[in-house]
Amino acid sequence: ISICRDLPNIEVITFSVNGISDLEPLNQCQNLSELYLRRNNIASLNELFYLKNLPRLRVLWLSENPCCGSDPHHYRMTVLRNLPSLQKLDNQAVTEEELSQALVDGEEITAPPARRSVENGCPESTESSAAESTKETESELLNFSLEETNKIREELGMKPVPRDKFSSFSPRETDCNQKKRVSI
Numbered sequence: 001i002s003i004c005r006d007l008p009n010i011e012v013i014t015f016s017v018n019g020i021s022d023l024e025p026l027n028q029c030q031n032l033s034e035l036y037l038r039r040n041n042i043a044s045l046n047e048l049f050y051l052k053n054l055p056r057l058r059v060l061w062l063s064e065n066p067c068c069g070s071d072p073h074h075y076r077m078t079v080l081r082n083l084p085s086l087q088k089l090d091n092q093a094v095t096e097e098e099l100s101q102a103l104v105d106g107e108e109i110t111a112p113p114a115r116r117s118v119e120n121g122c123p124e125s126t127e128s129s130a131a132e133s134t135k136e137t138e139s140e141l142l143n144f145s146l147e148e149t150n151k152i153r154e155e156l157g158m159k160p161v162p163r164d165k166f167s168s169f170s171p172r173e174t175d176c177n178q179k180k181r182v183s184i
Helices: 002-006 024-028 045-051 072-082 096-105 138-155 175-183
Strands: 012-014 034-036 059-061
Touching (some): 002 024, 024 045, 034 138, 045 072, 059 138
Parallel strands (some): 034 059
16 A cells, blocks of 8 residues: 555545555545555554544544454444544444543554564565455455445445546555565
8 A cells, every 4th residue: 555655635545355454654645534444454453543643534444354353342442532533433423422432441542553574565464465365356346345435425425436536456456466476
């Protein structure tokens, strides 16, 4: 997702099912309002550190990542404590009561996650991304992501993203996967 460093004005990103583990490149996206990251490899809620200074972020879908852990209440409260401007988390509306409770039950994230040095800046765990290991084709993933995005936008009273405005690059063509495929 390093391309995000060069897209400071992007508003909607759908990176579901891509083997993503590092959210640092997103901290440049100051106009980001919707971020879809379902079914990736985000291991730590400390990755939220990189989203804390995104003033327009209102929709986040992070479910089905390792960072969600086995305690759904702790996970939700921690996300909401650190991202109190969210209106929707994991396709579920955020309530005022939850935001108040998050100040009590949620964990404050004050530092980025510790990183191990990794060759080429690409984690070795992306040798086969979730998209490669699933039986869904790239076009099915892209269509599913667009449908998922538009369903949430409709629920929030927003216009759907037109198909021709949706990212035309393949969800599997991240920098890391491209390097891996060239070296195979």
